[in-house]
Amino acid sequence: MKKKGEKVKAAVFYGQRDLRVEEMELPVLREGEILVRVRACGICGTDVHIFNGAEGSAKVTPPVILGHEFCGEVVETKSLLFRVGNKVSIDPNIYCGVCKFCRSGKVQLCENLLALGVNLNGGFAEYAVVPEKQAILFEDISFEEAALAEPLACCLHGIEKLELKATDKVLIIGLGPIGLTMLEILKLHGVDKIYGYEIEEFRKEVARAQGIKDIIDANDDSKFDIVIECAGTKESIEMAFEKLEKGGQLLVFSVPSPRTEVFIKPFEMFRKEARVYWSFVNPFTQRLAVELLESKKINLKHLITHRISLGELFQALSGKYERQLKVIVQP
Ligand SMILES: [Zn+2]
Numbered sequence: 001m002k003k004k005g006e007k008v009k010a011a012v013f014y015g016q017r018d019l020r021v022e023e024m025e026l027p028v029l030r031e032g033e034i035l036v037r038v039r040a041c042g043i044c045g046t047d048v049h050i051f052n053g054a055e056g057s058a059k060v061t062p063p064v065i066l067g068h069e070f071c072g073e074v075v076e077t078k079s080l081l082f083r084v085g086n087k088v089s090i091d092p093n094i095y096c097g098v099c100k101f102c103r104s105g106k107v108q109l110c111e112n113l114l115a116l117g118v119n120l121n122g123g124f125a126e127y128a129v130v131p132e133k134q135a136i137l138f139e140d141i142s143f144e145e146a147a148l149a150e151p152l153a154c155c156l157h158g159i160e161k162l163e164l165k166a167t168d169k170v171l172i173i174g175l176g177p178i179g180l181t182m183l184e185i186l187k188l189h190g191v192d193k194i195y196g197y198e199i200e201e202f203r204k205e206v207a208r209a210q211g212i213k214d215i216i217d218a219n220d221d222s223k224f225d226i227v228i229e230c231a232g233t234k235e236s237i238e239m240a241f242e243k244l245e246k247g248g249q250l251l252v253f254s255v256p257s258p259r260t261e262v263f264i265k266p267f268e269m270f271r272k273e274a275r276v277y278w279s280f281v282n283p284f285t286q287r288l289a290v291e292l293l294e295s296k297k298i299n300l301k302h303l304i305t306h307r308i309s310l311g312e313l314f315q316a317l318s319g320k321y322e323r324q325l326k327v328i329v330q331p
């Protein structure tokens with residue numbers, strides 16, 4: 001643990017494609033906050049979007065430290081709930097509790113949403129200040145696995161929207177880290193007719209190794225009771241609508257560019273009596289995500305393909321590695 005006055009490192013985001021690893025003062029805590037020595041922080045598609053100039057779940061206000069999928073060890077505390085040495089997974093989304101959405105239980109739609117790693121300093125740093133409410137204790141998993149609790153929590157919230165039966169025939173479009181996380185959740189629900197659509201060979205291999213039933217190709221004309229779209233392009237979203245069976249349910253889970261427009265045939269959706277859902281962040285699901293990882297009911301270790309330092313973050317946000325799924329920053 002560094003001492004007061006000593007410098008600590010953080011990757012500070014200053015604006016589009018401007019990220020600098022800097023030395024700064026160890027942050028000072030206020031009442032109800034803990035200081036976390038960050039041990040692992042996953043890179044999310046959202047970090048890449050923000051790095052390239054798009055918005056995050058909340059409006060980004062540089063300079064800010066990005067990274068919202070993180071965990072670490074408590075090294076200092078001004079909270080009665082945590083002790084030095086506790087291992088904590090961080091839920092980055094902070095809700096006001098006062099607005100009409102918070103008051104009606106839809107906290108994720110909070111009008112005053114703050115998010116660590118989006119508009120407040122997050123986990124691409126050696127140390128992070130975290131309000132006690134945002135920290136979830138864990139014990140039996142590695143730090144890099146605990147960093148996957150946040151994206152898992154988002155996926156759990158998405159799946160909760162669906163009326164899911166073990167006998168449903170499901171298609172996951174896009175088998176990146178999110179699509180593959182969806183696969184694990186579906187397996188936990190006892191679903192065995194799980195199909196995928198993916199272009200990248202490496203991702204197909206991983207999905208097969210994890211027990212996906214089959215990978216379909218683009219001109220396959222089968223229909224699915226449930227389609228989970230995790231790719232975020234115009235083509236993938238249009239395909240998702242098109243693949244729906246009568247009475248089917250579609251979960252559009254990806255985060256497309258704000259400029260994306262898609263073409264759908266409402267008459268077709270009417271005939272199918274389709275139900276379509278979108279899903280935003282991780283309300284009330286991160287505790288469950290941590291428990292599922294700790295109990296080994298869900299295993300996501302195979303998603304971690306790269307481990308990098310803060311100094312390598314710029315490069316990681318700028319492009320893609322070979323055979324990449326989840327990249328974990330170890331600050
Ligand atoms: Zn994320």
Ligand SMILES: [Zn+2]
Nearest residue numbers: 096099102110
């Ligand atoms: Zn609110």
